[in-house]
Amino acid sequence: MNIGQASKASGVSTKMIRYYDEIGLVRPASRTESNYREFDEREVNELRFIRRARSLGFSMPEITQLLSLWRDRERPSREVKAIAEKHVRELDARIAEMQTMADTLRHLSHCCAGDDRPDCPILADLTGGSQPAEPKAAHGRRR
Amino acid sequence: MNIGQASKASGVSTKMIRYYDEIGLVRPASRTESNYREFDEREVNELRFIRRARSLGFSMPEITQLLSLWRDRERPSREVKAIAEKHVRELDARIAEMQTMADTLRHLSHCCAGDDRPDCPILADLTGGSQPAEPKAAHGRRR
DNA sequence: ATAGGGCTTCCTACCATGGGAAGGTCAAGC
DNA sequence: GCTTGACCTTCCCATGGTAGGAAGCCCTAT
Numbered sequence: 001m002n003i004g005q006a007s008k009a010s011g012v013s014t015k016m017i018r019y020y021d022e023i024g025l026v027r028p029a030s031r032t033e034s035n036y037r038e039f040d041e042r043e044v045n046e047l048r049f050i051r052r053a054r055s056l057g058f059s060m061p062e063i064t065q066l067l068s069l070w071r072d073r074e075r076p077s078r079e080v081k082a083i084a085e086k087h088v089r090e091l092d093a094r095i096a097e098m099q100t101m102a103d104t105l106r107h108l109s110h111c112c113a114g115d116d117r118p119d120c121p122i123l124a125d126l127t128g129g130s131q132p133a134e135p136k137a138a139h140g141r142r143r
Numbered sequence: 144m145n146i147g148q149a150s151k152a153s154g155v156s157t158k159m160i161r162y163y164d165e166i167g168l169v170r171p172a173s174r175t176e177s178n179y180r181e182f183d184e185r186e187v188n189e190l191r192f193i194r195r196a197r198s199l200g201f202s203m204p205e206i207t208q209l210l211s212l213w214r215d216r217e218r219p220s221r222e223v224k225a226i227a228e229k230h231v232r233e234l235d236a237r238i239a240e241m242q243t244m245a246d247t248l249r250h251l252s253h254c255c256a257g258d259d260r261p262d263c264p265i266l267a268d269l270t271g272g273s274q275p276a277e278p279k280a281a282h283g284r285r286r
Numbered sequence: 287a288t289a290g291g292g293c294t295t296c297c298t299a300c301c302a303t304g305g306g307a308a309g310g311t312c313a314a315g316c
Numbered sequence: 317g318c319t320t321g322a323c324c325t326t327c328c329c330a331t332g333g334t335a336g337g338a339a340g341c342c343c344t345a346t
Contacts, residue, residue, distance in 0.1 A: 060301080060302080077265075
């Protein structure tokens with residue numbers, strides 16, 4: 001199987017297959033006489049594995065770990081589970097962050113008339129934001 | 144005010160201030176005789192604006208739009224609101240995507256014993272994933 | 287006047303991905 | 317056997333937002 005067929009079979013672009021090869025995520029593919037990479041079912045399965053893991057948001061280092069566990073028939077499932085759970089925690093953290101952003105914006109949008117007038121709580125928030133702009137009344141500056 | 148002071152006052156790194164300058168997000172700062180950039184309160188406010196908008200997840204193109212609306216005292220708040228709402232929709236979409244990933248992984252984790260044994264539904268999913276691997280038993284392939 | 291720190295520009299890297307060019311290779315049809 | 321077109325190879329470039337660093341100029345305080 002050459003790279004194009006492996007690409008179709010795995011759903012990973014030829015670009016990315018070469019890249020994974022280059023960074024050592026998969027073992028360097030064997031080559032034909034004329035220097036073409038050649039792939040077998042096993043390697044295609046690895047590519048599919050990577051594709052699926054990427055689609056679940058795993059980082060490349062995580063995938064490196066997962067791949068080596070996957071190759072190891074003696075692995076303790078504990079280790080796989082630990083990686084997955086850590087990743088879930090990271091996802092949850094990022095979700096919470098974005099949720100906070102979205103909620104803030106929803107609130108501001110809700111308060112914004114959205115008509116022809118220029119007054120806009122959204123811009124007001126961006127202006128002042130978390131920093132209270134300048135106190136201006138310099139003598140009694142709190143904090 | 145030179146770039147270092149503007150950076151402290153705005154919370155934007157000098158690196159990023161120069162970058163925003165370079166890509167034209169803020170107007171090129173005026174220069175002293177010795178080619179130092181100089182900033183006034185108004186420019187520092189713009190930098191704060193950008194920082195706050197970044198922290199709400201707006202992209203640079205969106206911030207470009209927001210900044211120009213912010214500078215325009217005649218803007219209709221409608222336009223600001225539209226940008227914010229579009230961004231909220233994008234955030235929600237990305238949140239939903241990540242939520243799906245997290246839920247999938249939570250389910251798989253839940254099904255994984257997480258002990259010394261090698262059997263692992265997480266790896267099994269990554270192997271077969273959405274693609275049913277190869278049917279192998281070729282005659283009766285469901286779906 | 288000298289030291290130090292701030293300023294300038296320019297180059298590099300990150301990460302995963304894709305676009306494209308230049309040139310070698312294979313297979314099919316004549 | 318030769319042409320054609322599809323495929324392969326490597327190499328370079330770009331993305332986006334941020335950071336690190338080097339070389340060299342400038343300012344200020346001692």
